[in-house]
Each structure stands twice: as structure tokens, then as C-alpha cells.
Amino acid sequence: MCRTAACWVGLLAAVAVVLSPAKAYYHFVHYSGPPPYSPVYEKFDLRALPDGAVPYFISGNGPIALAAGDSLASVVSQIRLAASTWNEVKTSQLRLAFGGFRNVESAAGTAPHIDVVFDEIPPGLIALGGPTTRGDLTAAESGGFVPILRSVVVLNRDLSAQRSASEGFFLTLVHEFGHALGLQHTLTSSVMSTSITRATSRARPLAEDDVAAISLLYPPPRFRETTAMIAGRVTLAGAGVNLASVVAISPQGVAVSALTNPDGTYLIAGLPPGSYYVYAHPLPPPLFGEVTPANIVLPRGPGGDPILPGPLFETEFYPGAKSVEAARAVVVQAGDILSGIDFAVRRRASLDLYAVSSYSFPANVAVSQAFLNRFGPRRFLVLSGVGLSTGTAPTPGLSVSVMGGSAVVPPGGVLPYGPDPRYVQLNLEFHPFSGTGPRHLLFSLNNDIHVRPSGLHLVGSAPPAITGLAPVAGPEGRTAVAVSGQNLRRNTRILFDGVPATVLASDDNGVLLVEPPAAPSRHRATVVALNEDGQSSWYMHGADSPVYEHPAKEPPSFMLSRPGLPAGSEAMIEIIGTNTQFRPGLTELAFGSSDLAVRGVWVLGPNRLWANVRVGPQASGRAAVTLVDGLEVVASPVPFEILPPNGSRITLVPPVVDVASGREGGYAGGAVAVRVIGLPANTTAAGLTVTVNEEPAAVRSLDGDRLVFELPAGLALGAALVRVRTVQSDSYPIAFSVRRAPPMIVSVRGAGEQPIGPNRPARLGEALVIRLTRLGEAAEAVAADRVTVEVAGVRHPAQQIVPVSGRTDEYEILFLLGLAVPTGEAVPLVVLVDGRESLPAQIPIVP
Numbered sequence: 001m002c003r004t005a006a007c008w009v010g011l012l013a014a015v016a017v018v019l020s021p022a023k024a025y026y027h028f029v030h031y032s033g034p035p036p037y038s039p040v041y042e043k044f045d046l047r048a049l050p051d052g053a054v055p056y057f058i059s060g061n062g063p064i065a066l067a068a069g070d071s072l073a074s075v076v077s078q079i080r081l082a083a084s085t086w087n088e089v090k091t092s093q094l095r096l097a098f099g100g101f102r103n104v105e106s107a108a109g110t111a112p113h114i115d116v117v118f119d120e121i122p123p124g125l126i127a128l129g130g131p132t133t134r135g136d137l138t139a140a141e142s143g144g145f146v147p148i149l150r151s152v153v154v155l156n157r158d159l160s161a162q163r164s165a166s167e168g169f170f171l172t173l174v175h176e177f178g179h180a181l182g183l184q185h186t187l188t189s190s191v192m193s194t195s196i197t198r199a200t201s202r203a204r205p206l207a208e209d210d211v212a213a214i215s216l217l218y219p220p221p222r223f224r225e226t227t228a229m230i231a232g233r234v235t236l237a238g239a240g241v242n243l244a245s246v247v248a249i250s251p252q253g254v255a256v257s258a259l260t261n262p263d264g265t266y267l268i269a270g271l272p273p274g275s276y277y278v279y280a281h282p283l284p285p286p287l288f289g290e291v292t293p294a295n296i297v298l299p300r301g302p303g304g305d306p307i308l309p310g311p312l313f314e315t316e317f318y319p320g321a322k323s324v325e326a327a328r329a330v331v332v333q334a335g336d337i338l339s340g341i342d343f344a345v346r347r348r349a350s351l352d353l354y355a356v357s358s359y360s361f362p363a364n365v366a367v368s369q370a371f372l373n374r375f376g377p378r379r380f381l382v383l384s385g386v387g388l389s390t391g392t393a394p395t396p397g398l399s400v401s402v403m404g405g406s407a408v409v410p411p412g413g414v415l416p417y418g419p420d421p422r423y424v425q426l427n428l429e430f431h432p433f434s435g436t437g438p439r440h441l442l443f444s445l446n447n448d449i450h451v452r453p454s455g456l457h458l459v460g461s462a463p464p465a466i467t468g469l470a471p472v473a474g475p476e477g478r479t480a481v482a483v484s485g486q487n488l489r490r491n492t493r494i495l496f497d498g499v500p501a502t503v504l505a506s507d508d509n510g511v512l513l514v515e516p517p518a519a520p521s522r523h524r525a526t527v528v529a530l531n532e533d534g535q536s537s538w539y540m541h542g543a544d545s546p547v548y549e550h551p552a553k554e555p556p557s558f559m560l561s562r563p564g565l566p567a568g569s570e571a572m573i574e575i576i577g578t579n580t581q582f583r584p585g586l587t588e589l590a591f592g593s594s595d596l597a598v599r600g601v602w603v604l605g606p607n608r609l610w611a612n613v614r615v616g617p618q619a620s621g622r623a624a625v626t627l628v629d630g631l632e633v634v635a636s637p638v639p640f641e642i643l644p645p646n647g648s649r650i651t652l653v654p655p656v657v658d659v660a661s662g663r664e665g666g667y668a669g670g671a672v673a674v675r676v677i678g679l680p681a682n683t684t685a686a687g688l689t690v691t692v693n694e695e696p697a698a699v700r701s702l703d704g705d706r707l708v709f710e711l712p713a714g715l716a717l718g719a720a721l722v723r724v725r726t727v728q729s730d731s732y733p734i735a736f737s738v739r740r741a742p743p744m745i746v747s748v749r750g751a752g753e754q755p756i757g758p759n760r761p762a763r764l765g766e767a768l769v770i771r772l773t774r775l776g777e778a779a780e781a782v783a784a785d786r787v788t789v790e791v792a793g794v795r796h797p798a799q800q801i802v803p804v805s806g807r808t809d810e811y812e813i814l815f816l817l818g819l820a821v822p823t824g825e826a827v828p829l830v831v832l833v834d835g836r837e838s839l840p841a842q843i844p845i846v847p
């Protein structure tokens with residue numbers, strides 16, 4: 001643990017070694033044995049974390065210098081938003097949870113976590129990130145891995161060089177969190193590429209390569225069945241090439257890659273199904289300031305030694321092609337593994353062209369995502385890169401094209417860039433049906449090719465621009481802002497120091513009425529508009545982006561219903577605020593220690609909320625409590641005390657789940673289950689008293705530590721508290737959600753009105769009628785497109801939904817049973833109405 005300045009210097013020296021400032025998705029790799037090689041990755045062990053969430057902490061010792069017009073509130077906001085970007089990947093189970101602020105002196109806790117600190121780092125860099133403490137090789141069903149116990153994201157403590165509201169600052173943070181989670185550099189212009197080739201934007205921070213990389217480390221169930229794989233080997237004169245980058249690329253934009261193992265084998269996994277060209281290229285030589293090619297931390301062999309990359313070679317498209325025209329596309333379906341996509345490459349003494357940056361100029365700011373408006377006046381890119389130009393002209397013999405033909409370089413279209421002829425100007429003409437989205441640049445020079453994925457982004461309009469911010473009266477006495485400008489659309493997002501404002505009204509006349517996020521009194525926030533095509537108003541205004549000053553207000557504060565809790569406990573803590581505006585889904589609570597976790601928050605009003613808090617068994621000392629909403633951070637003046645464990649207390653472990661669906665929460669009259677630990681030996685269900693909101697609840701069963709009880713019939717919707725008692729002891733209350741009762745399937749019928757059952761199974765392809773009750777629509781018409789029927793997970797659209805005449809709240813749904821549904825004696829069927837799921841029914845299905 002670091003308690004002195006010298007120790008921090010030592011830690012940072014260690015960080016610098018591990019995080020040599022730094023490109024195919026790539027992980028931190030170890031090889032545990034001899035060939036055939038199977039890579040062992042470094043990653044967080046989600047099983048070791050409460051609710052599987054990795055907490056991150058922001059150092060209380062903030063930056064020493066900020067850029068003009070910047071604020072600490074904005075820096076903290078950008079850090080939290082960058083972290084939450086990784087939570088938005090639907091195919092990854094990884095979740096990052098804001099753990100609060102902590103000082104160097106305070107204990108970080110014993111559970112795996114990420115520390116965000118401000119310190120000195122090499123000039124020119126904004127931040128560094130990566131794992132710093134690892135555990136021993138751990139076995140898992142999916143193969144072994146090296147658990148990350150701690151990672152750091154180190155921001156430069158002097159942040160005067162870049163505004164935190166800029167695209168670059170935010171994307172760097174997303175990149176460094178990616179390192180902290182176990183990702184290395186890639187060469188596919190994703191957020192995990194270095195800033196030279198990174199081509200993602202604030203509006204769309206992650207590329208397909210990033211999504212595949214994080215999903216492979218933290219896969220959900222059935223991830224392999226929903227994505228595809230391509231496998232093969234890269235050889236040179238018969239020998240495997242280590243660390244060759246192999247890329248599956250679609251002209252429509254997707255690029256996903258992998259690096260080869262020491263024997264030249266590779267596996268590109270997590271690929272969206274589709275048609276791809278596949279190419280292999282060598283890692284480029286280290287650039288100035290890089291330690292290894294693409295600054296990749298080299299994989300380590302069984303003895304712990306780094307395994308060096310193989311020799312340089314000519315880039316090749318599959319199968320053995322020197323151009324994309326001569327290449328053959330491969331098609332992969334979900335669940336497929338396409339193997340034998342091999343490359344026998346030719347050695348090359350040197351690489352003549354690499355590290356190509358690409359910029360466009362939608363206004364006065366150079367944009368490295370290279371957005372090009374097909375209808376705009378500036379239809380050119382400006383390129384720089386090693387080998388691209390010689391002196392003040394493009395290198396003789398250089399030719400450039402766009403993959404897929406959606407844009408064409410006219411004759412004479414590769415020329416010196418007027419304002420600075422060391423750069424290359426690339427003129428483009430667009431095909432009328434060229435579409436929009438990322439497109440890839442293809443370079444050829446000296447009998448070699450170079451691919452720059454996402455070298456341009458085709459769009460159909462200029463970026464949004466903000467010309468006016470006018471405060472107006474908003475809901476419940478709060479202030480709203482009318483945002484006016486150009487290219488503002490109904491679905492434009494308006495950010496205040498990165499935090500999306502709530503859109504109250506929008507039209508297509510370029511005015512959006514928004515409610516700004518919570519912020520400190522008179523806080524000055526930089527306002528940015530993001531369009532769905534990926535463009536930002538930052539491209540128009542840059543550092544001159546408009547600023548909104550929040551109204552003056554009384555400082556908020558809050559109190560906790562409990563001054564502390566014993567180690568090893570779970571309890572609801574009530575928070576009462578003064579001058580607060582608690583909002584569901586926006587207000588968060590954090591304790592500054594990985595030993596304390598907030599499992600759920602229920603906002604009961606602007607000044608009152610409930611939080612389920614877990615105090616880990618190893619916890620000790622005091623914790624710093626903070627409430628966060630938008631740009632506002634409120635610290636409690638009183639620390640939260642962690643008391644010695646209380647062995648005689650019963651503990652309820654959230655979540656409370658609905659027995660029938662397994663979903664969190666319950667409904668009045670329904671049965672729910674919760675884990676209960678610390679019960680005296682031989683406790684039976686009869687010996688327990690369960691109360692919900694202090695009303696008795698009927699206990700159904702106690703099986704091991706699983707307690708099942710019924711929620712009282714009159715229970716109101718919203719948050720409720722449950723508590724358990726025995727004669728000797730009781731539990732702290734924990735909170736849970738009370739929802740509307742789910743719709744219920746009364747019957748399923750086939751043709752001829754016969755009910756489906758053991759004697760009359762459903763047949764594949766047959767029309768079925770479901771009778772459903774408790775929809776709560778009061779006999780109003782329900783549109784069929786709101787209803788989906790799921791049979792064994794296979795979704796079916798409803799053909800028709802009609803109220804049953806003479807019955808209140810009963811409907812009949814007609815649908816056609818698909819041919820791809822599994823058969824069996826009890827196949828689960830559920831109905832979803834606006835995503836609200838019915839209780840499941842089981843039906844027999846025969847072919």
C-alpha cells in the first residue's frame with residue numbers, strides 16, 4: 001500500500017514499465033505451456049465481486065492545473081462517463097461501478113478494483129492505464145485466466161493542455177479504462193487504437209473491434225452461438241509468424257482483428273455474422289516514443305519471458321492476393337467457426353508505409369474521425385503517415401483508393417496539401433448510392449499494400465452547431481434551456497460537460513428544449529450537441545464551444561439513517577437530503593472503498609432515498625460517503641463507520657427475486673425468494689417471522705439459505721422493505737421493488753379450439769391462440785406490434801391481439817409457431833407486452 005510520496009513514485013515507475021505509453025483487439029497474454037499455444041488472458045474475476053461489478057475510485061488529490069474554462073466537476077464527469085461507456089456493450093457482462101472518491105491515505109479495500117489517480121506522466125500524454133496487480137492463474141469453465149486485482153488509470157496532474165469537454169480527452173479516458181479492463185492496442189482504428197489511427201467519436205465511442213474484445217473477456221451466456229469465428233495460420237517460409245495482425249473487414253464498416261500466437265495460428269472471435277475480406281499485415285515498427293511495435297505489451301511464455309514479434313512481411317488479402325480486387329470474401333454465420341483461412345506471406349526488409357492519420361475539415365477544426373459530408377463543399381481528406389510523402393510531395397508511386405467503391409479518388413486526386421505540403425491531400429468523389437458510415441482507405445506503394453480501416457466516415461450533412469442557449473421556465477420550478485442552432489434534430493443529444501441533458505421537447509426547426517443535469521451553484525458547463533451520424537458540434541466550435549451558467553442555489557447536504565454498519569452485513573440505509581433534487585436512475589451513492597458496495601438505489605422523493613449497502617466481511621475503518629448526480633458531487637461531512645462483525649445477526653442478501661420469473665423484485669400477492677444467512681442451526685420456516693413494510697408476510701419455505709415468502713396482497717407499488725426475525729435475533733431491513741403483477745397466460749389453443757396439452761401437442765408452423773389476462777389495459781385496443789411471443793427464447797411477432805368480449809382485461813393473441821423452435825414435452829412460452837414479461841407457460845411441441 002502506498003502511504004508516502006516515494007512509494008507513489010515507485011508505483012508510477014512500475015506503472016510506466018507495464019504501461020509503456022502506447023494497436024487488432026489484443027489482450028494481455030500469457031502462454032502456460034508449449035505448442036499448440038492457447039493464450040491465457042488477464043481479466044477481472046467478476047465472480048469475486050459483489051453483483052459482478054468492478055468498482056473504480058477517483059483520487060481525492062485532483063489535478064494541479066486545468067485548461068482555461070475547465071472545472072474539476074467536468075473532469076470528474078468525463079471520467080464517470082468514460083467508465084460507463086464500457087457498461088453499454090450489450091454482449092459483455094463487465095460492469096464498472098463508481099465507487100466514490102478516496103485519498104491516497106485511505107484504504108482501497110480488499111476487493112479487485114480500479115484507481116483513477118492524477119500524477120506526473122511523460123510529456124504529451126493525457127493519461128495511461130493498465131493492470132498493476134495480478135493474482136495466480138485461476139481455473140474457470142472457459143479456460144484459465146490471470147485475475148487482475150488492481151488496475152490504474154493515471155491522468156496527467158497537469159491538465160492545462162486539453163479541455164476535458166473535448167472529444168480527445170473523453171476518448172483517451174475510454175481507451176485507458178479499456179487498458180485497465182484488460183485490452184491492449186489494436187490496429188483497426190477502434191477506441192483501443194492509439195490516437196494516431198483512432199477513428200471513433202464521442203457520439204459512438206466504441207468500434208466493433210472494441211465490442212468483440214471486451215465481450216470475449218467477459219462473455220455473456222451464448223455469446224459464441226450468436227457470433228462467428230475465423231481461424232487460420234500465418235506462415236513465412238513454412239514457419240509460424242508471431243504477432244501478425246489478421247483483420248476481418250467488411251466494406252460497409254466492420255473491422256475485427258486478432259494477433260497471431262507464436263506458432264502463427266490465430267482466431268478472430270466475436271465477429272458479427274456477415275461477409276468479410278480477411279487480410280494479414282505485420283505490426284509496424286515502433287514509432288518515436290514507442291517501446292515495442294504498436295507499443296504492445298508482448299505476450300509472455302511459460303518461463304515469463306516476452307515472445308518477440310515475427311519478421312516484417314508483405315500485407316496479403318486471403319487467398320494469397322495482393323489487392324482487394326483479387327481477394328475472395330468469406331461468409332460466416334452465427335455460431336460458425338471458419339478455419340483454414342491461412343496466409344503464406346513473403347518477407348519484406350522494411351515497411352514503407354504505416355501509421356496513417358486521416359483528417360477532415362467540416363469547419364475550422366481538424367477532425368481525426370474524418371467525417372466527410374457527401375453534399376458538402378470540402379470533399380477531401382488530409383493525410384499524414386510514415387512514408388506517405390517525400391519532402392513536400394506525395395511519395396512517387398503512391399496510389400490511394402476507398403474499399404468497396406463508395407468513394408472514388410479522381411485522376412490527380414493525390415496531391416500536396418496547400419497549407420502544409422508535408423501532408424497529402426486526398427480528393428474524393430462520391431457514388432450516388434454510396435450510403436453513410438465508416439469506409440476504409442487502401443494504399444499501395446512499392447509492391448506492398450496498407451489498409452487504414454475507417455479512414456473516413458461518410459455522412460449526409462454538416463455537423464450540428466449551437467448558436468443560442470436561452471434559459472426558460474422548466475418543470476417543477478426548475479430551469480430548462482432552449483438550445484438553438486443548425487443541424488439540430490429530434491434525436492440530437494445535448495451534453496453539459498459530457499452529461500446528456502433530458503430532452504423535454506424537440507422539433508425539426510433546430511430548437512431543442514432540454515433540462516440540464518444537476519450541477520453546483522453557478523457552474524459553467526460546456527455545451528456540446530451530438531448527432532446520430534456520429535458528428536459533434538465540437539467539430540464546429542472546438543474550444544469556443546458555448547458555455548451555460550447554471551443558476552445560483554443553496555448548497556445541498558445529506559444525512560444517513562445509520563452512522564455505520566458491521567463488517568459482513570447487508571442493509572438498507574435511508575438518506576435524507578437538504579436542498580437536494582434526488583432523481584431515479586441519476587442519483588448515485590458511493591462509499592470510497594471496494595469493501596462497500598451499493599447494490600441498489602430507490603428514490604422516494606427529491607430529498608429522500610433508500611440504498612441497499614453491502615459491507616464486505618474484510619471491511620474495517622471508515623469510509624467517505626458521496627452522493628453524485630450529473631455534475632454535482634456532495635460529500636458527507638461525517639465518515640461512515642465500519643463496526644466489528646456481529647456474528648449473531650441474521651443477514652438478508654439482496655436481491656429479492658420473483659420466484660416464477662427469477663427477475664428482481666416482486667408483486668403484491670406473488671411469491672419471492674431471498675438468501676438469508678446467519679440463521680441459528682435447525683431453524684425451520686415455522687421459526688421465522690417475515691415482515692414487509694412491517695406487515696406480516698406468509699413464509700412458504702426455507703430450503704438451505706433460500707427463503708420463499710408471499711408478498712401481502714395490498715402492497716403498494718414502488719419500494720418496500722423486508723425484514724426477518726427469529727426468537728433470538730433479527731435482520732436489518734433490505735429494500736426491493738414492488739411492480740405490477742405480470743400478465744398471465746390462461747390457455748393456449750390450436751386450430752379447432754382444442755387446448756394445447758399432453759394429448760394435443762402444438763405442431764411446428766401451426767397457428768396458435770394465447771388467452772392472456774392481467775394486461776392492465778382496461779379493454780382498450782392493443783396494437784399487435786407491442787406484443788411478442790417468445791417460445792424457448794425464439795421471438796415471434798403477434799399477428800393479431802383482440803379483447804375477449806364480455807371479459808375485463810382478457811385478450812387473445814394469434815401467432816404462427818416458427819419452424820426453428822425446439823420440440824419437447826414442456827417448451828417454455830412467454831408473452832412480452834412493451835417488454836413486460838408474462839409468467840411462463842409450458843407447452844408440448846411436436847415436429
Ligand SMILES: [Zn+2]
Binds near residue numbers: 194
Ligand atoms: Zn494505450
